[in-house]
Amino acid sequence: MARVSADQGTRSLHVTCGLQPHTATHLMAWVSEQLLTHEDWRRDLPLLAAPDVQADAVDGMRKRLAELLDDPTLIARYRAAMDGQAVGRMVPSLPYIDTVPVDGGLRVRLTAARAVLDVVEDKVTLSAAGTVYEFAPEAEAVLRPLADGRTVELAMLADAAGLALEDVAALVQELVAGQVATVGSLL
Template sequence: MLDAIRLGPSDDATAVTATQLREVVTRLVHAGQWRPGDADILVVMDTGYDVTHLAYVLADLPVELVGRLRSDRVMLRDAGPRRSTPRGGQPRKHGGVLTFSKPESWHTPDQATTCDTTRYGTAQALAWDRMHPRLQARGPWLDHCGELPLIHGTLIRLNVAHLPGDRDPKPVWLWSWRTGMTGADVDLRWQAFLRRFDLEHTFRLFKQTLGWTVPKVRDPHTAELLDDPTLIARYRAAMDGQAVGRMVPSLPYIDTVPVDGGLRVRLTTTRAVLNVGEDAVTLSAVGAVYEFAREAEAVLRPLVDGRTMDLAALADTAGLVLEDVVGLVQELVAGQAAVVGSLL
Protein backbone atom coordinates (compact mmCIF):
# COMPACT_ATOMS: atom_id res chain seq x y z
CA MET A 1 0.00 0.00 0.00
CA LEU A 2 1.29 3.47 -0.83
CA ASP A 3 2.09 5.86 1.98
CA ALA A 4 -0.42 8.71 2.17
CA ILE A 5 1.08 12.11 1.42
CA ARG A 6 -0.61 15.43 2.06
CA LEU A 7 -0.03 17.66 -0.96
CA GLY A 8 1.30 21.15 -0.40
CA PRO A 9 0.20 24.24 -2.33
CA SER A 10 3.11 23.95 -4.76
CA ASP A 11 3.11 20.15 -5.15
CA ASP A 12 2.20 18.58 -8.47
CA ALA A 13 -0.11 15.61 -7.92
CA THR A 14 1.19 13.74 -10.98
CA ALA A 15 4.83 14.15 -9.96
CA VAL A 16 4.10 13.02 -6.40
CA THR A 17 2.17 9.99 -7.69
CA ALA A 18 5.04 9.06 -10.01
CA THR A 19 7.49 9.17 -7.10
CA GLN A 20 5.20 7.01 -4.96
CA LEU A 21 4.76 4.41 -7.69
CA ARG A 22 8.48 4.30 -8.41
CA GLU A 23 9.26 3.75 -4.74
CA VAL A 24 6.70 0.98 -4.23
CA VAL A 25 7.72 -0.86 -7.43
CA THR A 26 11.36 -0.61 -6.40
CA ARG A 27 10.51 -2.14 -3.02
CA LEU A 28 8.58 -4.96 -4.69
CA VAL A 29 11.54 -5.76 -6.94
CA HIS A 30 14.02 -5.69 -4.05
CA ALA A 31 11.72 -7.96 -2.02
CA GLY A 32 11.66 -10.51 -4.83
CA GLN A 33 7.95 -10.01 -5.53
CA TRP A 34 8.79 -9.29 -9.18
CA ARG A 35 11.57 -10.95 -11.17
CA PRO A 36 12.74 -10.64 -14.77
CA GLY A 37 10.43 -12.69 -16.96
CA ASP A 38 7.34 -12.02 -14.83
CA ALA A 39 4.36 -10.16 -16.25
CA ASP A 40 4.38 -6.41 -15.68
CA ILE A 41 2.84 -5.17 -12.45
CA LEU A 42 -0.68 -3.94 -13.21
CA VAL A 43 -1.42 -0.53 -11.65
CA VAL A 44 -5.08 0.50 -11.86
CA MET A 45 -6.24 4.03 -11.10
CA ASP A 46 -9.40 6.08 -11.24
CA THR A 47 -9.99 9.44 -12.90
CA GLY A 48 -7.99 12.34 -11.52
CA TYR A 49 -4.62 10.87 -12.45
CA ASP A 50 -2.78 11.81 -15.63
CA VAL A 51 -2.29 8.21 -16.70
CA THR A 52 -0.62 9.23 -19.98
CA HIS A 53 2.12 11.27 -18.31
CA LEU A 54 2.61 8.62 -15.63
CA ALA A 55 3.03 6.00 -18.35
CA TYR A 56 5.70 8.17 -19.98
CA VAL A 57 7.78 8.90 -16.86
CA LEU A 58 7.52 5.31 -15.56
CA ALA A 59 8.31 3.62 -18.87
CA ASP A 60 11.56 2.21 -17.43
CA LEU A 61 9.70 0.23 -14.75
CA PRO A 62 8.04 -3.19 -15.14
CA VAL A 63 4.55 -1.74 -14.72
CA GLU A 64 1.47 -1.33 -16.88
CA LEU A 65 -0.85 1.54 -16.03
CA VAL A 66 -4.59 1.29 -16.58
CA GLY A 67 -6.55 4.45 -15.85
CA ARG A 68 -10.12 5.58 -16.11
CA LEU A 69 -10.83 8.53 -18.42
CA ARG A 70 -13.59 11.11 -18.24
CA SER A 71 -16.49 10.59 -20.64
CA ASP A 72 -15.92 14.00 -22.28
CA ARG A 73 -12.46 13.09 -23.60
CA VAL A 74 -11.28 12.42 -27.14
CA MET A 75 -8.56 10.10 -28.42
CA LEU A 76 -6.70 10.10 -31.72
CA ARG A 77 -5.96 7.22 -34.05
CA ASP A 78 -2.52 6.32 -35.25
CA ALA A 79 -1.57 8.35 -38.33
CA GLY A 80 -0.33 5.18 -40.01
CA PRO A 81 2.83 4.83 -42.11
CA ARG A 82 4.42 8.03 -43.29
CA ARG A 83 3.88 8.95 -46.89
CA SER A 84 5.11 11.82 -48.99
CA THR A 85 2.79 14.26 -50.72
CA PRO A 86 3.38 16.47 -53.76
CA ARG A 87 3.21 19.53 -51.56
CA GLY A 88 5.80 18.20 -49.12
CA GLY A 89 5.71 19.40 -45.53
CA GLN A 90 5.70 17.53 -42.26
CA PRO A 91 3.98 14.13 -42.21
CA ARG A 92 0.83 13.76 -40.19
CA LYS A 93 1.21 12.98 -36.49
CA HIS A 94 -2.40 12.17 -35.73
CA GLY A 95 -5.12 10.13 -37.36
CA GLY A 96 -8.89 10.41 -37.01
CA VAL A 97 -10.57 11.63 -33.83
CA LEU A 98 -12.63 9.33 -31.59
CA THR A 99 -14.97 11.36 -29.37
CA PHE A 100 -16.23 9.33 -26.43
CA SER A 101 -19.67 10.96 -26.41
CA LYS A 102 -20.22 10.64 -30.19
CA PRO A 103 -20.63 7.03 -31.34
CA GLU A 104 -20.67 8.16 -34.96
CA SER A 105 -16.98 9.08 -34.59
CA TRP A 106 -15.99 5.57 -33.50
CA HIS A 107 -14.26 3.37 -36.02
CA THR A 108 -14.48 -0.42 -35.95
CA PRO A 109 -12.97 -1.70 -32.68
CA ASP A 110 -10.01 -4.04 -32.81
CA GLN A 111 -11.48 -6.24 -30.05
CA ALA A 112 -15.05 -6.80 -28.81
CA THR A 113 -15.85 -9.13 -25.92
CA THR A 114 -18.96 -10.11 -23.97
CA CYS A 115 -19.11 -12.04 -20.72
CA ASP A 116 -21.40 -12.51 -17.72
CA THR A 117 -20.56 -11.24 -14.25
CA THR A 118 -22.15 -12.04 -10.90
CA ARG A 119 -22.56 -8.44 -9.71
CA TYR A 120 -22.97 -6.42 -12.90
CA GLY A 121 -24.80 -8.74 -15.30
CA THR A 122 -23.59 -8.90 -18.90
CA ALA A 123 -20.42 -6.90 -19.52
CA GLN A 124 -19.55 -5.73 -23.02
CA ALA A 125 -16.13 -4.32 -23.85
CA LEU A 126 -14.89 -2.61 -27.01
CA ALA A 127 -11.19 -1.92 -27.52
CA TRP A 128 -9.32 0.24 -30.01
CA ASP A 129 -5.60 -0.33 -30.48
CA ARG A 130 -2.90 2.36 -30.78
CA MET A 131 -4.96 5.30 -29.54
CA HIS A 132 -3.23 8.36 -28.10
CA PRO A 133 -4.20 11.75 -26.65
CA ARG A 134 -3.21 15.08 -28.17
CA LEU A 135 -0.68 16.43 -25.68
CA GLN A 136 -0.25 20.13 -25.01
CA ALA A 137 2.61 22.02 -23.38
CA ARG A 138 0.87 22.63 -20.09
CA GLY A 139 0.49 20.94 -16.73
CA PRO A 140 3.08 18.17 -16.31
CA TRP A 141 4.23 18.71 -19.92
CA LEU A 142 5.03 22.39 -19.43
CA ASP A 143 8.74 21.81 -18.80
CA HIS A 144 9.14 19.04 -21.38
CA CYS A 145 12.15 19.56 -23.62
CA GLY A 146 11.71 18.94 -27.32
CA GLU A 147 8.72 17.71 -29.26
CA LEU A 148 5.88 16.24 -27.25
CA PRO A 149 5.79 12.45 -27.62
CA LEU A 150 3.08 10.25 -29.07
CA ILE A 151 2.04 7.79 -26.37
CA HIS A 152 0.05 4.98 -27.92
CA GLY A 153 -2.11 2.62 -25.94
CA THR A 154 -5.36 0.67 -25.94
CA LEU A 155 -8.67 2.44 -25.39
CA ILE A 156 -11.38 0.31 -23.74
CA ARG A 157 -15.08 1.09 -23.42
CA LEU A 158 -16.87 -1.02 -20.80
CA ASN A 159 -20.64 -1.21 -20.48
CA VAL A 160 -22.42 -3.41 -17.91
CA ALA A 161 -26.09 -4.34 -17.61
CA HIS A 162 -26.64 -2.98 -14.11
CA LEU A 163 -24.92 -1.81 -10.95
CA PRO A 164 -25.51 -3.16 -7.41
CA GLY A 165 -28.77 -1.71 -6.15
CA ASP A 166 -30.35 -1.71 -9.65
CA ARG A 167 -28.75 1.62 -10.53
CA ASP A 168 -28.43 2.55 -14.18
CA PRO A 169 -24.79 2.22 -15.25
CA LYS A 170 -22.85 4.63 -17.41
CA PRO A 171 -20.11 3.43 -19.77
CA VAL A 172 -16.60 3.37 -18.35
CA TRP A 173 -13.65 4.41 -20.51
CA LEU A 174 -10.22 2.98 -19.71
CA TRP A 175 -6.81 3.49 -21.28
CA SER A 176 -3.74 1.28 -21.00
CA TRP A 177 -0.36 1.96 -22.48
CA ARG A 178 -0.21 -1.67 -23.62
CA THR A 179 -0.87 -2.19 -27.35
CA GLY A 180 -1.70 -5.27 -29.40
CA MET A 181 -4.11 -6.71 -26.84
CA THR A 182 -6.16 -9.84 -27.39
CA GLY A 183 -9.75 -10.18 -26.20
CA ALA A 184 -8.54 -11.95 -23.05
CA ASP A 185 -6.10 -9.10 -22.38
CA VAL A 186 -8.93 -6.57 -22.65
CA ASP A 187 -11.13 -8.52 -20.23
CA LEU A 188 -8.30 -8.74 -17.71
CA ARG A 189 -7.87 -4.95 -17.69
CA TRP A 190 -11.50 -4.02 -17.06
CA GLN A 191 -11.88 -6.83 -14.53
CA ALA A 192 -8.87 -5.42 -12.67
CA PHE A 193 -10.53 -2.00 -12.68
CA LEU A 194 -13.74 -3.40 -11.17
CA ARG A 195 -11.64 -5.23 -8.58
CA ARG A 196 -9.96 -1.92 -7.69
CA PHE A 197 -13.44 -0.41 -7.24
CA ASP A 198 -14.39 -3.16 -4.76
CA LEU A 199 -11.15 -2.72 -2.82
CA GLU A 200 -11.65 1.03 -2.66
CA HIS A 201 -15.06 0.60 -1.07
CA THR A 202 -13.62 -1.95 1.36
CA PHE A 203 -11.12 0.66 2.57
CA ARG A 204 -13.99 3.16 2.80
CA LEU A 205 -15.76 0.65 5.08
CA PHE A 206 -12.66 0.38 7.25
CA LYS A 207 -12.32 4.16 7.54
CA GLN A 208 -15.88 5.45 7.74
CA THR A 209 -17.79 2.56 9.32
CA LEU A 210 -15.24 0.68 11.40
CA GLY A 211 -13.27 3.81 12.28
CA TRP A 212 -9.87 2.24 11.65
CA THR A 213 -8.33 5.67 11.12
CA VAL A 214 -9.01 6.53 14.77
CA PRO A 215 -6.77 4.02 16.62
CA LYS A 216 -3.16 5.06 17.06
CA VAL A 217 -1.43 1.70 16.78
CA ARG A 218 1.83 1.91 18.71
CA ASP A 219 2.27 -1.70 19.76
CA PRO A 220 2.73 -4.74 17.46
CA HIS A 221 0.27 -6.75 19.56
CA THR A 222 -2.43 -4.16 18.89
CA ALA A 223 -1.77 -4.40 15.16
CA GLU A 224 -2.15 -8.19 15.37
CA LEU A 225 -5.55 -7.74 17.01
CA LEU A 226 -6.67 -5.57 14.09
CA ASP A 227 -5.48 -8.31 11.73
CA ASP A 228 -7.81 -10.88 13.31
CA PRO A 229 -9.89 -12.39 10.44
CA THR A 230 -12.91 -12.64 12.77
CA LEU A 231 -12.76 -8.96 13.72
CA ILE A 232 -15.46 -7.75 11.33
CA ALA A 233 -17.80 -10.62 12.24
CA ARG A 234 -17.34 -9.92 15.94
CA TYR A 235 -17.83 -6.20 15.37
CA ARG A 236 -21.09 -6.81 13.52
CA ALA A 237 -22.30 -9.14 16.26
CA ALA A 238 -21.49 -6.53 18.89
CA MET A 239 -23.34 -3.82 16.95
CA ASP A 240 -26.33 -6.11 16.42
CA GLY A 241 -26.47 -6.88 20.13
CA GLN A 242 -26.56 -3.15 20.93
CA ALA A 243 -29.20 -2.26 18.33
CA VAL A 244 -32.19 -0.60 19.97
CA GLY A 245 -35.35 -2.65 19.60
CA ARG A 246 -38.76 -1.47 18.56
CA MET A 247 -40.11 -0.38 21.91
CA VAL A 248 -43.59 -1.94 22.03
CA PRO A 249 -45.20 -2.00 25.49
CA SER A 250 -46.13 -5.52 26.52
CA LEU A 251 -49.63 -4.50 27.58
CA PRO A 252 -51.13 -5.51 29.89
CA TYR A 253 -48.25 -7.79 30.93
CA ILE A 254 -45.70 -5.22 32.05
CA ASP A 255 -44.72 -6.57 35.47
CA THR A 256 -45.51 -10.27 35.15
CA VAL A 257 -46.26 -12.74 32.40
CA PRO A 258 -49.04 -15.19 33.33
CA VAL A 259 -48.62 -18.91 32.82
CA ASP A 260 -50.83 -19.00 29.74
CA GLY A 261 -49.77 -21.22 26.86
CA GLY A 262 -51.98 -19.27 24.45
CA LEU A 263 -49.98 -16.05 24.82
CA ARG A 264 -47.67 -15.19 21.95
CA VAL A 265 -44.16 -13.74 22.19
CA ARG A 266 -41.70 -12.08 19.85
CA LEU A 267 -38.48 -10.13 20.22
CA THR A 268 -38.51 -6.35 19.85
CA THR A 269 -35.37 -6.39 17.69
CA THR A 270 -34.47 -8.24 14.51
CA ARG A 271 -30.75 -8.00 15.25
CA ALA A 272 -30.44 -10.17 18.35
CA VAL A 273 -27.37 -12.43 18.50
CA LEU A 274 -27.51 -15.93 20.00
CA ASN A 275 -24.26 -17.59 21.06
CA VAL A 276 -24.34 -21.24 22.07
CA GLY A 277 -21.71 -22.59 24.45
CA GLU A 278 -21.15 -26.01 25.94
CA ASP A 279 -23.03 -25.31 29.18
CA ALA A 280 -24.96 -22.10 28.50
CA VAL A 281 -26.40 -19.86 25.80
CA THR A 282 -26.18 -16.08 25.73
CA LEU A 283 -28.58 -13.72 24.00
CA SER A 284 -27.36 -10.22 23.10
CA ALA A 285 -30.27 -7.90 22.41
CA VAL A 286 -31.11 -4.19 22.85
CA GLY A 287 -27.82 -3.50 24.60
CA ALA A 288 -28.08 -6.27 27.20
CA VAL A 289 -26.69 -9.79 27.49
CA TYR A 290 -28.85 -12.59 28.90
CA GLU A 291 -27.40 -15.93 29.96
CA PHE A 292 -29.53 -19.06 30.17
CA ALA A 293 -29.06 -22.79 30.52
CA ARG A 294 -28.14 -24.80 27.44
CA GLU A 295 -31.72 -26.10 27.11
CA ALA A 296 -32.98 -22.57 26.43
CA GLU A 297 -31.53 -22.62 22.90
CA ALA A 298 -34.66 -24.32 21.55
CA VAL A 299 -36.77 -21.52 23.05
CA LEU A 300 -34.60 -18.65 21.85
CA ARG A 301 -33.70 -19.88 18.37
CA PRO A 302 -37.11 -19.30 16.69
CA LEU A 303 -37.40 -15.90 18.40
CA VAL A 304 -33.97 -14.81 17.14
CA ASP A 305 -35.03 -15.95 13.67
CA GLY A 306 -37.81 -13.35 13.84
CA ARG A 307 -40.76 -15.66 14.46
CA THR A 308 -43.75 -14.98 16.73
CA MET A 309 -44.42 -18.07 18.85
CA ASP A 310 -47.01 -19.39 21.31
CA LEU A 311 -45.60 -20.01 24.77
CA ALA A 312 -47.03 -23.53 24.69
CA ALA A 313 -45.36 -24.25 21.33
CA LEU A 314 -42.02 -23.07 22.69
CA ALA A 315 -42.39 -25.32 25.72
CA ASP A 316 -43.20 -28.32 23.53
CA THR A 317 -40.31 -27.63 21.15
CA ALA A 318 -37.78 -27.27 23.96
CA GLY A 319 -39.18 -30.10 26.07
CA LEU A 320 -39.56 -27.76 29.04
CA VAL A 321 -42.43 -27.11 31.38
CA LEU A 322 -44.49 -24.04 30.59
CA GLU A 323 -43.51 -22.31 33.84
CA ASP A 324 -39.80 -22.37 32.91
CA VAL A 325 -40.51 -20.87 29.48
CA VAL A 326 -42.65 -18.15 31.06
CA GLY A 327 -39.84 -17.31 33.48
CA LEU A 328 -37.38 -16.93 30.60
CA VAL A 329 -39.79 -14.74 28.63
CA GLN A 330 -40.50 -12.65 31.73
CA GLU A 331 -36.81 -11.76 31.97
CA LEU A 332 -36.75 -10.65 28.32
CA VAL A 333 -39.94 -8.60 28.74
CA ALA A 334 -38.48 -6.86 31.80
CA GLY A 335 -35.47 -5.83 29.71
CA GLN A 336 -37.71 -4.67 26.82
CA ALA A 337 -36.14 -7.31 24.58
CA ALA A 338 -39.46 -9.12 24.05
CA VAL A 339 -43.18 -8.41 24.01
CA VAL A 340 -46.08 -10.77 24.76
CA GLY A 341 -49.76 -10.61 23.95
CA SER A 342 -52.66 -12.62 22.63
CA LEU A 343 -53.00 -10.70 19.33
CA LEU A 344 -49.38 -10.54 18.14
Protein backbone atom coordinates (compact mmCIF):
# COMPACT_ATOMS: atom_id res chain seq x y z
CA MET A 1 0.00 0.00 0.00
CA ALA A 2 1.42 3.36 -1.00
CA ARG A 3 1.21 6.37 1.23
CA VAL A 4 0.65 9.76 -0.35
CA SER A 5 0.42 13.20 1.24
CA ALA A 6 -0.20 16.69 -0.08
CA ASP A 7 2.72 19.09 -0.29
CA GLN A 8 2.72 22.31 1.74
CA GLY A 9 -0.72 21.81 3.28
CA THR A 10 -2.60 21.97 -0.02
CA ARG A 11 -5.38 19.63 -1.03
CA SER A 12 -4.50 16.76 -3.30
CA LEU A 13 -6.35 14.07 -5.18
CA HIS A 14 -4.69 10.76 -6.04
CA VAL A 15 -6.06 8.04 -8.26
CA THR A 16 -4.70 4.52 -8.41
CA CYS A 17 -5.43 2.39 -11.44
CA GLY A 18 -4.61 -1.27 -11.86
CA LEU A 19 -4.57 -2.98 -15.23
CA GLN A 20 -4.82 -6.70 -15.92
CA PRO A 21 -2.73 -7.70 -18.92
CA HIS A 22 -3.78 -10.57 -21.14
CA THR A 23 -0.74 -11.93 -22.93
CA ALA A 24 -0.11 -15.08 -24.93
CA THR A 25 1.43 -16.53 -21.77
CA HIS A 26 -1.84 -15.94 -19.88
CA LEU A 27 -3.77 -17.57 -22.73
CA MET A 28 -1.44 -20.59 -22.72
CA ALA A 29 -1.80 -20.97 -18.94
CA TRP A 30 -5.58 -21.04 -19.43
CA VAL A 31 -5.20 -23.51 -22.33
CA SER A 32 -3.12 -25.77 -20.09
CA GLU A 33 -6.03 -25.81 -17.61
CA GLN A 34 -8.38 -26.77 -20.45
CA LEU A 35 -6.06 -29.61 -21.43
CA LEU A 36 -6.50 -31.17 -18.00
CA THR A 37 -9.98 -32.27 -19.11
CA HIS A 38 -8.27 -34.72 -21.50
CA GLU A 39 -7.03 -37.96 -19.98
CA ASP A 40 -3.93 -38.08 -22.19
CA TRP A 41 -2.75 -34.79 -20.61
CA ARG A 42 -3.18 -36.14 -17.08
CA ARG A 43 -1.29 -39.37 -17.74
CA ASP A 44 2.27 -39.81 -16.46
CA LEU A 45 4.99 -39.07 -18.98
CA PRO A 46 6.89 -42.15 -20.25
CA LEU A 47 10.19 -40.94 -18.80
CA LEU A 48 11.80 -44.38 -18.78
CA ALA A 49 10.21 -45.71 -21.96
CA ALA A 50 11.93 -46.32 -25.28
CA PRO A 51 12.54 -43.26 -27.48
CA ASP A 52 9.81 -44.26 -29.96
CA VAL A 53 7.22 -44.46 -27.12
CA GLN A 54 8.34 -41.04 -25.86
CA ALA A 55 8.08 -39.62 -29.39
CA ASP A 56 4.55 -41.01 -29.73
CA ALA A 57 3.57 -39.38 -26.43
CA VAL A 58 4.91 -36.00 -27.56
CA ASP A 59 3.16 -36.37 -30.91
CA GLY A 60 -0.15 -37.05 -29.14
CA MET A 61 0.30 -33.97 -26.95
CA ARG A 62 1.17 -31.86 -30.00
CA LYS A 63 -2.00 -32.98 -31.81
CA ARG A 64 -4.28 -32.22 -28.83
CA LEU A 65 -2.66 -28.80 -28.33
CA ALA A 66 -2.96 -28.03 -32.05
CA GLU A 67 -6.69 -28.89 -31.88
CA LEU A 68 -7.22 -26.29 -29.19
CA LEU A 69 -5.05 -23.66 -30.86
CA ASP A 70 -6.80 -24.17 -34.22
CA ASP A 71 -10.17 -23.25 -32.66
CA PRO A 72 -11.11 -19.81 -34.07
CA THR A 73 -13.17 -19.10 -30.92
CA LEU A 74 -10.25 -19.75 -28.55
CA ILE A 75 -9.60 -16.11 -27.62
CA ALA A 76 -13.34 -15.40 -27.27
CA ARG A 77 -13.68 -18.40 -24.94
CA TYR A 78 -10.65 -17.24 -22.95
CA ARG A 79 -12.14 -13.74 -22.66
CA ALA A 80 -15.47 -15.12 -21.43
CA ALA A 81 -13.67 -17.26 -18.86
CA MET A 82 -11.66 -14.26 -17.63
CA ASP A 83 -14.77 -12.05 -17.53
CA GLY A 84 -16.41 -14.58 -15.24
CA GLN A 85 -13.47 -14.34 -12.84
CA ALA A 86 -13.22 -10.55 -12.70
CA VAL A 87 -13.78 -9.47 -9.12
CA GLY A 88 -15.89 -6.40 -8.40
CA ARG A 89 -15.87 -4.16 -5.41
CA MET A 90 -17.30 -5.62 -2.29
CA VAL A 91 -20.53 -3.81 -1.55
CA PRO A 92 -22.18 -5.21 1.56
CA SER A 93 -25.96 -5.51 1.45
CA LEU A 94 -26.50 -3.91 4.82
CA PRO A 95 -28.71 -4.69 6.62
CA TYR A 96 -29.61 -7.66 4.39
CA ILE A 97 -26.51 -9.83 4.78
CA ASP A 98 -28.14 -12.88 6.39
CA THR A 99 -31.46 -12.86 4.56
CA VAL A 100 -32.91 -10.94 1.66
CA PRO A 101 -36.45 -10.07 2.76
CA VAL A 102 -39.40 -10.85 0.54
CA ASP A 103 -39.92 -7.21 -0.40
CA GLY A 104 -40.76 -6.48 -4.01
CA GLY A 105 -39.52 -2.90 -3.66
CA LEU A 106 -35.96 -3.93 -2.87
CA ARG A 107 -33.57 -3.38 -5.74
CA VAL A 108 -30.73 -5.68 -6.69
CA ARG A 109 -27.62 -5.33 -8.84
CA LEU A 110 -24.49 -7.33 -9.38
CA THR A 111 -21.27 -6.04 -7.86
CA ALA A 112 -18.97 -8.22 -9.96
CA ALA A 113 -17.01 -6.27 -12.56
CA ARG A 114 -18.24 -8.53 -15.34
CA ALA A 115 -20.56 -11.50 -15.26
CA VAL A 116 -21.07 -14.18 -17.86
CA LEU A 117 -24.48 -15.79 -18.25
CA ASP A 118 -24.54 -19.09 -20.11
CA VAL A 119 -27.79 -20.84 -20.99
CA VAL A 120 -28.05 -24.48 -22.01
CA GLU A 121 -31.16 -26.64 -22.19
CA ASP A 122 -31.28 -27.88 -18.62
CA LYS A 123 -29.41 -25.19 -16.67
CA VAL A 124 -28.32 -21.58 -16.50
CA THR A 125 -24.86 -20.71 -15.21
CA LEU A 126 -23.72 -17.34 -13.96
CA SER A 127 -19.96 -16.85 -13.70
CA ALA A 128 -19.09 -13.87 -11.56
CA ALA A 129 -16.15 -12.92 -9.34
CA GLY A 130 -14.50 -16.30 -9.89
CA THR A 131 -17.52 -18.37 -8.85
CA VAL A 132 -19.90 -20.31 -11.07
CA TYR A 133 -23.52 -20.49 -9.95
CA GLU A 134 -25.90 -23.07 -11.47
CA PHE A 135 -29.63 -22.45 -11.63
CA ALA A 136 -32.71 -23.98 -13.22
CA PRO A 137 -33.63 -22.63 -16.68
CA GLU A 138 -36.41 -20.47 -15.17
CA ALA A 139 -33.75 -18.34 -13.48
CA GLU A 140 -32.60 -16.87 -16.81
CA ALA A 141 -35.30 -14.17 -16.72
CA VAL A 142 -34.07 -13.15 -13.25
CA LEU A 143 -30.36 -13.25 -14.09
CA ARG A 144 -30.38 -11.72 -17.61
CA PRO A 145 -31.06 -8.10 -16.55
CA LEU A 146 -28.54 -8.41 -13.71
CA ALA A 147 -25.84 -9.82 -15.99
CA ASP A 148 -26.60 -6.94 -18.39
CA GLY A 149 -25.66 -4.52 -15.59
CA ARG A 150 -29.13 -3.32 -14.67
CA THR A 151 -30.43 -2.51 -11.20
CA VAL A 152 -33.87 -4.07 -10.88
CA GLU A 153 -36.61 -4.39 -8.25
CA LEU A 154 -37.24 -7.90 -6.95
CA ALA A 155 -40.93 -7.64 -7.93
CA MET A 156 -40.02 -6.84 -11.54
CA LEU A 157 -37.69 -9.83 -11.66
CA ALA A 158 -40.38 -12.10 -10.21
CA ASP A 159 -42.95 -10.86 -12.74
CA ALA A 160 -40.56 -11.22 -15.69
CA ALA A 161 -39.63 -14.76 -14.66
CA GLY A 162 -43.11 -15.83 -13.61
CA LEU A 163 -41.69 -16.88 -10.26
CA ALA A 164 -42.84 -16.30 -6.71
CA LEU A 165 -41.23 -13.31 -5.00
CA GLU A 166 -39.96 -15.69 -2.29
CA ASP A 167 -38.07 -17.73 -4.89
CA VAL A 168 -36.48 -14.63 -6.43
CA ALA A 169 -35.44 -13.38 -2.97
CA ALA A 170 -33.84 -16.79 -2.25
CA LEU A 171 -31.94 -16.72 -5.57
CA VAL A 172 -30.73 -13.18 -4.89
CA GLN A 173 -29.72 -14.22 -1.36
CA GLU A 174 -27.39 -16.82 -2.86
CA LEU A 175 -25.72 -14.09 -4.94
CA VAL A 176 -25.50 -11.73 -1.95
CA ALA A 177 -23.93 -14.49 0.16
CA GLY A 178 -21.33 -14.98 -2.59
CA GLN A 179 -20.64 -11.21 -2.57
CA VAL A 180 -21.53 -10.81 -6.24
CA ALA A 181 -24.77 -8.89 -5.67
CA THR A 182 -26.11 -6.22 -3.39
CA VAL A 183 -29.64 -5.28 -2.46
CA GLY A 184 -31.16 -2.14 -1.04
CA SER A 185 -33.98 0.30 -1.45
CA LEU A 186 -31.74 3.18 -2.61
CA LEU A 187 -29.60 1.45 -5.26
